[in-house]
Amino acid sequence: MTAHTTVLQHARLTETRIERLNAPVLDATRSTWRDVELSGSRIGALDIYDAGIRSTRFTGSKFDWINLRSSSLEDVLFEDCTIEELDLSGATATRVAFVNCRVGSLALAHATLKDVDLRGLEIGAIGNLEGLAGATLDAQQVTTLAPVFASHLGIRVEG
Template identity: 80%
Template sequence: MPRRTTTRQPVLERLVLPALEEAGAEQLAAQDRHDGLRLVGADLTGADLTGATFTECELVDVTAHTTVLQHARLLETRIERLHAPVLDATRSTWRDVELVGSRIGALDVYDAEIRSTRITGTKFDWINLRSSTLEDVLFEDCTIDELDLGAVSATRVAFVNCRAGSVALSHARLEDVDLRGLEMRAISNLEGLAGATLDTRQVIDLAPALAAHLGLRVEV
């Protein structure tokens, strides 16, 4: 079979929500299931929503500082203009999610499952995706100071017009991960780039680091 030479892009469908019920922060609780809710301007600071499930929900202008979303499930849900200096979503599940125009400081999504998700116009100080599974994920117009992809398993992930200060790739497993639209100032664990797609400029910029990593001596 001939080797495929084209990078597969994320497969995403437009999220269309039904008529939603207006709700407030007081209606949310850990381990509960929340269906078809719309929260606008809610303050979830310090809330424990461990194990909660959100299905076909919309959260707009929500503050979620130190909110706990461990083991939470976000399904067919749109989050717009979220403000969260610290957000704990370890071991959470994201499926058919849109995160738009948000400002998140430290986002801990360790050991999470993120599928069919679009993240647009959002700024992060730090994203911890270590040991997470990503499939059909698109980052657009995002700024990420520190991106930790250690031990991640990523398939059909793309970045468009994004910037990252540093990217960590220790033990990453990548397939069809398109980094051409990600400006990276520093990369650690270069062996983790296997399975990624870069453009010519990126390869040239990385040449000294790749040569050092491989123990190559370059002489003119």
């Protein structure tokens, strides 16, 4: 299914499956998603800020930008997704997991994470490292991010 600018502001999506959606913009600001699956899709900008997202799966999809600012996420899974920019600033995320995903840039300003599993997420860059509190990383991710952590803490590393 191809859509141009799709507007779902303030919509309630319950027990909904969206497959193979191709849209440059999906505006779902202040919406509620419960038991939703979005799969096999290509979305330029998924604007879903200030939303409530629960028991939702994003699978096999590509996004240029996902704006989840100030949203509440609970029991959400991203699997086999590529995301250029993911903005979780001000979001509250509980039991969120990433499996075989890649994100170019991750923004976490004022995010509150609890039981967020980032082990299956290849991360290009992170903004606001303090927002990582409550997340689980694997040893490889920690090693890769070590220079960023050191810089954030004001630690000079010399070889």
